[in-house]
Amino acid sequence: MQNSTTKLWRDLVSSLLSSNTPVVNIIDQVYKAYPKHFKSKDSCGETVKKFIRKIRPSKTKTSTNDFDEQIQTQREHLETQVQKKHDKVLAGKMAIADFVIENCKDALRERSPSKALSVLSKMPKRKTGSDELDPNSSTPQTIVLELSDIQAGTLISKESTGGLNEFNWDILCEYFNNLFIGVQEVTTALQKSSPITSLHVHMLGDIVEGAQIFPGQEQHICKDLFHQVIGVTDLIEDFLIKCLTLFSEIHVTAVCGNHGRVGKKGENPHWVNWDRIVYEFVKRELSKFTAITWQLDDSWWQIDDIYGYKFYITHGDDIRCWQGIPYYGIDRSAQRETELLRISDQYYDYFMIGHLHTPSVIPGVTTTKFVNGCFPGGTIFTMKNMGVASRPQQWLLVVHPKWGVSYHCPIYLQRGE
Ligand SMILES: [Mn+2]
DSSP states (O other): OOHHHHHHHHHHHHEEEEHTTOHHHHHHHHHOOOOSSSSSHHHHHHHHHHHHHHHTTSSSSHHHHHHHHHHHHHHHHHHHHHHHHHHHHHHHHHHHHHHHHHHHHHHHHOOOOOOOHHHTOOOOOOOOOOHHHHHTOOOOEEEEEEEOOBBTTTOOOOTTTSOOOOOOOHHHHHHHHHHHHHHHHHHHHTTTTOOOOOOOOOOOOOOOOSSSSSTGGGGGGGGGHHHHHHHHHHHHHHHHHHTTTTOEEEEEOOOSSSSSSSSSTTTTTTTTTTTHHHHHHHHHTTTTOTTTTEESEEEEEEEETTEEEEEEEEETTOOOTTTTBBBBHHHHHHHHHHHHHGGGGGOOOOEOOSSSEEEEEOSSSSSSSOOOOOOOSSOIIIIIIIIIOOOOOEEEEEEEOOOOOOOEEEEHHHHOO
């Protein structure tokens, strides 16, 4: 037996149908009038559609088609809307990908592939402590160089800083030269007492300055992004090749910084980064040098193992500062990373970051944290807004198999006459 509410809503459907009301609107009105009669709006829709089909059996095929067409039209409309939205997002992503690919091609065309090999042929004979010392009488140690925040392409003029600082491409080249001289001096001195043959380089990111990391950045660079990439690739290659005159093996571990990111923050995955392209260029062009090994992948962190001591390496741009002071942020970040690493049963002894530009060493109970220095020194932003500037420098560490980091010293990049 048909209950009274059923009769009422069916009458309503019939009357609306006769006035050519679209099915979607009929469903709306029925549900609005008799909400308690149906489990949900969906079940109301299904029931009403069934009823409409039932009372139209004798109608012409055209009527059934009308109904199906309405549903089809609605579906197509929705599909078009979704597709349009999808196309828009896809077009944006493809534009960025094309931009990166095209510029990588340009950069590759401008590279000189034989450069590294020509330098190799001019390499002087390698001299290391092991040639002069009995390895059994002295413990071998490893030298570690933190190399980061090069920010190649940064332009700081004397005029704009009232003479407080100056940085440009010529100065960058000079600093790279001084970096090698510094590493050479310390290494040669240490090699007199210990057979040091191994260098580990931690590349902590911000190798290039970028071009659109902050508003108006174009006014503060001396080379566009592509020439930053090409130029700094040459400088790093030459530096590593020169280091082969001091060490018989070099292990490079690398992570990306925030200045080389492509697009706005979060638009691309963290490994889509110009720093990564520099690393890949250097790695591929120096692939003939089997003494240089690489630890490089898509991750934002790496662990470099030296005699069982674990060096956790990351850029550090996710570290927060409170009132301009980063130390609490560093501590918090290090503790969180410690917990995260437990997921895969890993741990670290040393926490190595760049980004902050203020070189420091923060001792802890079981871990020591190193914040690397930078190449440009004080920028207009840090000096004008924060009143700080640090002397351009990079950390050099010595790792002893028994004691871990037994020595550390800054390699200053400015050298007086
Ligand atoms: Mn940074």
